[in-house]
Every structure is written in C-alpha cells, then in structure tokens.
Amino acid sequence: MYVRQNIYELGDDWADPILWYARGVQAMKAKPLDEVTSWLFYGAIHGYLRWLWDIQKITEQSDPAPKQSDFATYCNQCQHQSWYFLPWHRGYLLAFEAQIRDEIEKLGGPHDVWALPYWNYFQDGRRVIPPAFRTKSWPDGADDNPLFVERRWGEMALGPASSFDSEVDLKAMSDPIFTGPGQGGAVGFGGLDTGFNWGGGTSGGVEDQPHNIVHTLIGGEHPTNTLPPPNQTVKVPGLMSIPQTAAVDPIFYIHHCNIDRLWESWNNYPSGKPSTGPDDWKNPSQTKWRDGPASIGEREFAMPKPDKSTWVYVPKDMEDIAALGYSYDDLVPGAPVQTNILSARLAALGRPELSTLAADDAMGSETTVEMMGSGSGRVQLAGSERQSSKVQINRPSMERLVMSLDGGEENTETPDRVFLNLENVRSRSDTVIFQVYVGLAADAAASDESSQLAGTISLFGALEASSDESEHAGNGITYVLEITDIVDRLYVGQSLDADQLDIDIVPRGNIPEGAGVEIGNISLYRQSQ
Amino acid sequence: MHLYAIAVVSGSAWALYFLAGGPLMWIPSLCTSRVLTDLPNLSDFRYAMAWISPAQLSASWMIMILAMMLPMIAAPLEHVRVRSFAGFRITNMLSFVAGYVFVWMLAGFVLIGIVFALRVSQVGPLVSVGGAALLTIGWLVCPWRQVSHNRCHRRPSLPPRRVAPFLPSLKFGAGHGVWCAISCGPIMFLLLLIPEHGQGAMLVAAMWVWAERLEPAKQVKFGLSLPKRALRAVRYYGTKAVRRWDGAMGSCVGWMQ
Numbered sequence: 001m002y003v004r005q006n007i008y009e010l011g012d013d014w015a016d017p018i019l020w021y022a023r024g025v026q027a028m029k030a031k032p033l034d035e036v037t038s039w040l041f042y043g044a045i046h047g048y049l050r051w052l053w054d055i056q057k058i059t060e061q062s063d064p065a066p067k068q069s070d071f072a073t074y075c076n077q078c079q080h081q082s083w084y085f086l087p088w089h090r091g092y093l094l095a096f097e098a099q100i101r102d103e104i105e106k107l108g109g110p111h112d113v114w115a116l117p118y119w120n121y122f123q124d125g126r127r128v129i130p131p132a133f134r135t136k137s138w139p140d141g142a143d144d145n146p147l148f149v150e151r152r153w154g155e156m157a158l159g160p161a162s163s164f165d166s167e168v169d170l171k172a173m174s175d176p177i178f179t180g181p182g183q184g185g186a187v188g189f190g191g192l193d194t195g196f197n198w199g200g201g202t203s204g205g206v207e208d209q210p211h212n213i214v215h216t217l218i219g220g221e222h223p224t225n226t227l228p229p230p231n232q233t234v235k236v237p238g239l240m241s242i243p244q245t246a247a248v249d250p251i252f253y254i255h256h257c258n259i260d261r262l263w264e265s266w267n268n269y270p271s272g273k274p275s276t277g278p279d280d281w282k283n284p285s286q287t288k289w290r291d292g293p294a295s296i297g298e299r300e301f302a303m304p305k306p307d308k309s310t311w312v313y314v315p316k317d318m319e320d321i322a323a324l325g326y327s328y329d330d331l332v333p334g335a336p337v338q339t340n341i342l343s344a345r346l347a348a349l350g351r352p353e354l355s356t357l358a359a360d361d362a363m364g365s366e367t368t369v370e371m372m373g374s375g376s377g378r379v380q381l382a383g384s385e386r387q388s389s390k391v392q393i394n395r396p397s398m399e400r401l402v403m404s405l406d407g408g409e410e411n412t413e414t415p416d417r418v419f420l421n422l423e424n425v426r427s428r429s430d431t432v433i434f435q436v437y438v439g440l441a442a443d444a445a446a447s448d449e450s451s452q453l454a455g456t457i458s459l460f461g462a463l464e465a466s467s468d469e470s471e472h473a474g475n476g477i478t479y480v481l482e483i484t485d486i487v488d489r490l491y492v493g494q495s496l497d498a499d500q501l502d503i504d505i506v507p508r509g510n511i512p513e514g515a516g517v518e519i520g521n522i523s524l525y526r527q528s529q
Numbered sequence: 530m531h532l533y534a535i536a537v538v539s540g541s542a543w544a545l546y547f548l549a550g551g552p553l554m555w556i557p558s559l560c561t562s563r564v565l566t567d568l569p570n571l572s573d574f575r576y577a578m579a580w581i582s583p584a585q586l587s588a589s590w591m592i593m594i595l596a597m598m599l600p601m602i603a604a605p606l607e608h609v610r611v612r613s614f615a616g617f618r619i620t621n622m623l624s625f626v627a628g629y630v631f632v633w634m635l636a637g638f639v640l641i642g643i644v645f646a647l648r649v650s651q652v653g654p655l656v657s658v659g660g661a662a663l664l665t666i667g668w669l670v671c672p673w674r675q676v677s678h679n680r681c682h683r684r685p686s687l688p689p690r691r692v693a694p695f696l697p698s699l700k701f702g703a704g705h706g707v708w709c710a711i712s713c714g715p716i717m718f719l720l721l722l723i724p725e726h727g728q729g730a731m732l733v734a735a736m737w738v739w740a741e742r743l744e745p746a747k748q749v750k751f752g753l754s755l756p757k758r759a760l761r762a763v764r765y766y767g768t769k770a771v772r773r774w775d776g777a778m779g780s781c782v783g784w785m786q
C-alpha cells in the first residue's frame with residue numbers, strides 16, 4: 001500500500017519523498033517532448049498549446065512536437081467542467097506516479113514505497129508552496145533544482161497568501177451530491193454530466209473551489225510583461241494559471257494530490273456523516289460515468305505506462321483508492337465543513353425539523369429547477385473598482401420561493417435552494433480573479449461584508465473556453481454560485497426584495513481592459529426538492 | 530418533453546415522406562425533388578408555375594426540413610428551455626423553432642429557385658447533379674464549413690426583454706438557422722437534384738448531418754471532418770453486441786454439450 005503524506009509533515013524540507021520526487025522529475029525532464037514518458041509529454045497530456053509553450057520557454061521552436069498518433073491518443077485530455085474531472089485526474093496521477101517510480105527505481109531509490117505527497121494549503125502557515133519548490137538549489141547546493149519554476153508569480157508562490165481565507169473555500173465539501181441537476185441549479189461536488197470535456201461549460205463544485213483558485217493563486221501573472229501580438233493586452237500568465245501549461249510545473253501534481261484527497265475525504269470522511277438521501281456522498285451510478293466517455297462514443301482515457309504501452313481506464317476503476325493500492329495519511333479536509341446544512345437551514349428559517357415522513361417524501365420527489373431572475377445581458381469587467389449589476393426577478397417564481405421558505409406549520413417541504421449563474425464568462429486571460437457579492441448596500445465596503453459574499457471566481461481555463469474553435473465554440477465558462485444562505489438571511493431579515501437582487505462584482509487587483517472579460521448574463525435560479 | 534415533440538414531428542415528417550412514395554401515392558408528390566423532376570420539360574418559368582403550386586412546393590420543402598433538421602435542434606432547444614422563465618418556456622421554444630424554420634424556408638426559396646433555373650435552362654442531370662456533388666464535396670472539406678459547424682454549437686445568454694420576452698429566443702433560432710443552412714445548404718441542394726432513389730439519399734444525408742452535429746466545435750482547417758464520435762459509438766456498441774452474442778453462443782454450446 002502506497003501512503004500519500006502531507007508534504008509539510010515529512011519532517012524536513014527535503015525529506016526523502018520530496019528528494020526522490022525531484023530526482024524523478026529531473027530524469028523525466030532529460031527526455032525529449034516526443035517521448036511519451038518525458039516530463040513535457042506528461043504536461044502535454046494535460047494540455048498542449050505550442051505557441052504558448054514556445055513563448056513560455058517550455059519548448060524551443062525547433063523542438064519536435066509529439067508524434068501524431070501519440071498526440072491523438074494522449075494529448076489535450078484533461079477533463080474540466082465535467083463530472084469526469086476527479087476520476088480523470090486520479091488516473092493521471094496514478095500514471096504519473098508510476099512513471100516517477102520507474103525513474104526512482106532506475107536511480108536505485110525507494111521505488112517500492114514512494115508516493116506523491118499532497119499539499120494541504122488549508123492548514124495555518126502552509127499557504128505558500130513548500131520550501132523545496134521555492135529554491136533553485138538542491139540540498140547539496142547544486143542550482144538546478146527541477147522543482148523550482150521561475151514562472152510562478154502568484155501569492156501562494158511568492159509568500160503566504162494574505163487573502164487566502166476570504167478567497168479559497170471548501171463549500172463544495174458540504175454538498176452531498178456528486179452531480180447536481182445543473183440547468184442553472186446545483187452542479188454538485190464533482191461536476192455536471194458531460195461527455196469527454198477538455199474545457200468549457202459549467203464548472204463543478206470542487207473544481208471551482210479550491211482547485212481553480214489555487215491554480216491561479218500559484219501561477220499568477222508577470223507584473224509587467226505581456227504576451228506578443230495578437231495577445232499583447234494580456235500579461236504573461238504563470239505556468240499554473242493556464243490548463244495548457246499547468247502540468248509542466250512540478251507543484252501541479254502536489255496540488256492535484258490534495259484535490260484527489262478531498263475526493264476521498266468527501267466519499268469517506270468522517271464515516272457515518274449525516275445523509276438525507278441514498279446518493280449522498282456517493283459517486284455517480286450511471287453507466288455513462290462509470291464506463292467513461294468511451295461508452296458514448298467519445299475519446300477514452302489513456303495514459304502511457306513506463307514501458308510505453310497504453311493504459312486505458314474508466315472512472316469506475318478509479319472509485320476505490322484502497323483497491324488501487326493507495327491511502328492518505330489524513331482525510332481531514334483542512335477547513336471547517338458543514339455537513340448537515342438542511343437542519344441548520346430549517347433552524348435559521350424558524351421552521352421545525354422535517355419529520356421523517358416529510359424528508360422521505362422530499363427524497364422521492366422530483367428535482368425541479370427554474371430560472372427566477374435575469375440581468376439585462378452582457379457585463380464587461382475592467383479596472384479595479386467594484387461593479388454593480390441588478391437581477392430582475394420574475395414575480396411568480398419569487399412567490400414559489402417564498403412559499404417554500406415560509407415557516408408555517410403545514411409546510412413540510414424542503415426549502416428551495418437558490419443559485420446565481422454567471423453565464424458564458426469569456427476572457428483572454430486566465431489569471432483574473434473576482435468576487436461576487438449579493439445584496440451589498442451601496443455604501444458598504446465589500447471586505448467588511450463577508451456574509452454577503454456569494455463566491456470567488458478564478459478564470460482558470462477561460463481563454464481556451466472563449467475560443468471559437470474550442471469544443472464549446474467559444475461559449476466560455478458558466479459559474480454557478482449557491483446563495484441559499486444569503487437569500488435565507490435576507491428573507492428572515494425581511495429584506496428580500498421581490499423585484500430585484502443587487503449583485504456586486506469586486507475584481508482582485510486590476511482587470512485590464514484588454515483582457516476582454518465579460519459575463520454573458522447574470523441569472524438567478526431556484527431548485528426545489 | 531420537447532424531445533418527444535421533436536421525435537413525433539420529425540418522425541411524422543419522415544413517415545409522410547416515405548409513405549408518399551408508396552401507400553400514399555395519392556398525395557401529390559410530397560417530396561421537393563420529385564415535385565421538381567416530375568414536371569414535363571420546362572421551357573420557361575411561367576409554364577412551370579402552371580404545373581406546380583408554390584404552396585405544394587413550400588409544404589414539401591417544409592417536410593424535408595422538419596424530417597432532417599428538427600432532430601439537430603434538440604440541444605439548443607434545451608438551452609432555450611433552461612434560460613427561460615417557467616411561464617415563457619413554451620413561447621420561447623416555439624419562437625426559437627419559428628426563427629429556425631423561417632430561415633430554412635428562405636434558404637429553400639433560394640435553393641429551389643436555382644433548381645428551377647437549371648431545369649428551365651435545360652441543363653442535363655449529369656451536369657447539374659455532377660456539379661452539385663462536386664460543390665458539396667468541396668464544401669465539406671472547406672474550412673468555412675467548419676466555421677459554420679462551430680457556430681452551430683453556440684449557446685448564447687438569452688436575457689429576456691421586458692416588452693417581448695421571446696425576442697432573444699427568436700433571434701437565437703434565426704441565427705442558429707443561418708449557420709445551419711450555411712453548413713448543410715449544399716447537401717440539401719444536392720438532394721433536390723436527385724430524383725431517383727431520393728428517399729435513400731435523403732436518409733443517408735440525414736444520418737451524415739446528424740452524426741456530424743454530434744462532433745464538438747473544432748479547429749478550422751481544410752479537410753473532411755469525420756463524425757468520429759458517431760463512428761466510435763458504433764464501434765463501441767458493435768463490439769459489445771458481438772461480445773454478448775459470443776457469450777450467449779458460448780453458453781448455448783456449453784449447455785448443449
């Protein structure tokens with residue numbers, strides 16, 4: 001059994017698992033891109049955008065590209081905005097570990113016990129990448145440490161991220177459903193039902209937070225340098241800031257190891273956590289998820305093995321980490337996770353606990369999602385100032401919502417959940433981060449009103465999703481933020497406006513106009529069940 | 530719900546189309562290509578219009594469109610449903626369909642007009658069909674076609690207008706129809722010129738455009754874009770069926786022994 005351990009608790013900055021990781025990475029880096037077991041090829045499996053690779057000096061123009069057949073089998077495969085996000089990345093980590101282990105064996109190291117460490121950035125004092133990734137030097141002083149990457153300009157790379165607590169959260173861990181109904185409603189912990197999805201669409205819960213935001217907080221962007229034309233209005237992004245370059249930064253795998261740990265934690269920690277339905281804390285049971293995209297005629301998940309043969313896997317093979325021969329030394333997520341949200345909601349709304357019968361009824365009833373409000377269309381984001389917008393509410397929908405929240409004795413229905421949709425977000429820059437507030441008073445400072453914060457959005461993956469030639473034809477990414485708690489508070493405080501909802505968007509830093517950040521529309525949805 | 534509606538309308542259009550050539554021969558040629566080619570030799574347009582009514586021509590074109598194109602708008606229709614207030618869902622979806630079909634009807638006037646012109650000019654079938662086939666093949670490998678295919682995957686935001694909430698859906702339907710007509714127009718034109726075996730050709734063309742539409746948007750480049758997803762699905766389910774058959778035969782043989 002391989003045990004994945006907390007990188008900050010290995011006892012030393014260069015403890016054995018880190019040292020051997022670095023040696024394995026160095027051995028992989030010595031191979032050319034067109035070799036399927038090379039460092040760069042593994043990066044290309046996640047994402048490959050040659051012009052950007054050349055600009056970022058990952059490759060030289062003269063470097064050979066991956067062979068066409070290898071490219072078709074392996075490259076540009078990472079699953080984002082998809083319910084395959086977690087199982088695909090678990091398989092990717094397994095294949096990568098096998099490759100590193102192979103290199104360690106060739107170097108005479110402890111290949112039979114080595115496993116990737118994880119980085120739990122939710123622990124105090126650990127909001128910066130581990131020391132071995134921040135120095136150019138090996139422990140012996142040699143200055144070619146392969147874990148060090150210059151192109152990391154984010155707060156979590158340069159020093160402890162001061163705004164981490166207000167920007168990164170584990171709300172997704174509270175959602176007991178892996179795949180939500182979508183259609184504007186819940187996306188679930190693991191993301192929406194899709195086919196093979198390299199990018200674009202609607203982000204899933206744990207993918208949005210903490211995955212995306214941590215990518216951006218590590219990668220960041222160069223303070224002054226911009227990309228060459230036609231992207232001269234966009235600053236050079238750090239490697240981790242863009243899916244097509246992220247996996248050539250060694251910290252990528254340590255970050256994803258933590259995301260994988262969160263999946264295992266969501267499934268199994270703590271044992272016996274409260275559930276309100278038979279599907280709570282369980283992975284999807286649909287054949288389409290279990291057998292993967294190949295079951296609907298799409299690309300299969302394939303990884304090169306150390307002997308260069310192909311390993312094909314499906315999500316159902318990835319479900320049980322113990323059966324795969326792995327465990328984590330700790331499954332505590334790292335930040336408080338509320339797992340009995342319904343009880344807390346009912347109490348806050350002044351409603352009695354639902355009777356078992358009513359809860360059973362709710363479990364059996366069909367989930368319905370409806371749009372209950374909409375903005376007036378495109379919202380362009382630029383500058384560093386807070387931008388206000390309004391969502392006009394459809395009266396009949398609001399009446400249905402209020403009826404479900406009502407604390408009357410006869411109301412035995414589960415109260416509706418409410419979601420804000422930021423539709424079709426397009427951008428030429430992946431490094432943009434902004435926060436979305438609901439019902440903020442005009443004179444209130446956003447930083448003082450964290451209870452009105454709907455969520456923090458990182459545009460990781462937006463560049464690709466905004467391209468007309470991307471899988472989704474440039475539809476961008478749609479972000480779904482649950483604002484049930486905010487709406488509950490407004491309702492209880494009798495300040496829920498039946499006609500409109502104020503939305504404020506607060507950029508993190510300055511969004512250059514040239515980044516072309518726009519939200520297609522902001523809409524509001526209620527989900528009943 | 531709308532999927533059932535699409536299946537019923539499109540299925541009925543296919544049934545009408547096939548039956549019109551068989552048991553329902555009494556229906557005056559309800560296929561545009563037959564309507565056009567069943568005419569005697571035409572020497573001028575007015576003479577042609579004496580034989581054929583524009584209403585009949587429009588109806589038969591509409592049947593072709595409903596049969597072939599309706600299944601391709603299931604996904605955008607779902608998008609319209611999701612982005613509409615509950616009370617406006619049906620109106621908005623119908624607006625989308627109206628915009629989409631309207632554009633295709635306009636395209637029909639253009640395409641049928643060209644077919645008329647070819648017939649009036651006494652262009653022989655070899656030249657007209659051969660030319661249209663070359664045009665279609667050329668279009669299938671043209672990068673601009675990939676552009677139009679990609680645009681068919683656009684799902685824009687549809688913020689409702691206060692005065693006419695259906696307007697964004699109507700606009701989306703018309704826009705979707707434009708890109709769809711640009712993408713599939715040459716194929717439809719070829720179909721209009723094939724009177725013999727028209728039913729088979731229409732079925733093959735429908736299967737092709739449906740399979741193509743399953744493909745996501747792609748990089749714009751020269752070359753034929755194969756419907757890989759459909760081909761992979763056929764292979765996947767074909768292999769599964771063969772395995773199941775082999776298993777069943779194996780256990781049958783085992784039982785007999």
